[in-house]
Structures are given as C-alpha cells and as structure tokens.
Amino acid sequence: MKKNEAEIPDGYIRVSSVCKPFTDFSKIDPQVLARKADIGTRVHQYCESYSLGLFVEDVSSDCKNYVDSYKRWFDDSVKEVIQTETRINSEKYRISGQLDNLSLLKYDDGITLIDYKTPDNPSLTWQLQTAGYHLLCEEELNIQVARRICLLLSKTGGAARVVEYQDHRGDKDKFINALELYRFFYG
Secondary structure: OOOOHHHHHOEEEEEHHHHHHHHHOOOOOOOHHHHHHHHHHHHHHHHHHHOOOOOOOOHHHHHHHHHHOOOOOOHEEEEEEEEEEEEEEEEEEEEEEEEEEEEEOOOOOEEEEEEEEEOOOOOHHHHHHHHHHHHHHHHHOOOOOOEEEEEOOOOOOOOOOEEEOOOHHHHHHHHHHHHHHHHHHOO
C-alpha cells in the first residue's frame, strides 16, 4: 500500500485518477513506466525529507540528479514550508489528493502550491491536477493559493524548471467538468 493510501475514504476519487483518462501511456513499455513511477515516488520522498529540514544522504543513483536539482531550487526559492505531502479529502466533491508542497517563496507574498515532476516535458493534465489540489486547499484547508506550479526536476542535476498555471478559476472549472465526466464514465 502506498503512503497515505489508507487515508482515502471509500467512494472518493483521487485527483490523479480524474486526470488519468486524458494521459496516454500506451506507447511506453509497461516496465519502463513502472521503473519511472518508482523513481518518481522515491524522489518525492527525498524531496519531502529535504523540505522538512532532514539531511538527505545516501540518495540512490537513479534519483540523485533529480534530488540535487530540487535541493538547489529549494535553497534558492523557499522561504517557509507550510505543508508537505499532505493528503486532503473533500466531502463536498468526494475527491482526495496528496499535495507535494505548499510554501512561501522568497520572492512572493502568497502561498505557492508546488507539484514535483520528473518527466522531461509538461503534460496538459498537470494543469487539471494542480487545479484539483487548489480546490482542495480552498475547500478543506481554507488556504488561499496565490500560485500553482509544477517543478520539473532535472534528470541531469541541472536547474529545475518551473511551469506555472495562472487561470485559477477557469482551471478549477475544467477540473470539476473532468470530475463529472469521470463519474459519468467510471461510476
């Protein structure tokens, strides 16, 4: 069982599941996909530890460059971590999502929702995914999110790349529409 999996109430839909029908992994070898998913999970664990001020050592070689990329970005950008790897459930929408990070950045006044990513290129579904998390922050935590970003960590250890989504209301509406379609097709 994945971390925090037990915290998802019966009948709730994961934010990532709502986005899944819009992502096509059919051309990727299932073993490659499983390996990349495993790396992504471990990178998230390392990033969470570093965000909490825990010393990150003995990073596995397949994760090291991503973690180095994160550490450099974090040290340069984050003023204060509000929450990290937080599971949020919405009774109103019957959805569940796990936020990677909510932080105050050194160059901003508001709270930034940060989602860590290890692929080389952005996916359109990330816009919906972060909108779902934004909705959860407002509805369940009463936190106003000023910015939503996906942080593309470098597989070579270089600078992390920020992809920002700024149409908060429009993106939340798109996510709610996707949620309704998901329920229509998948129950």
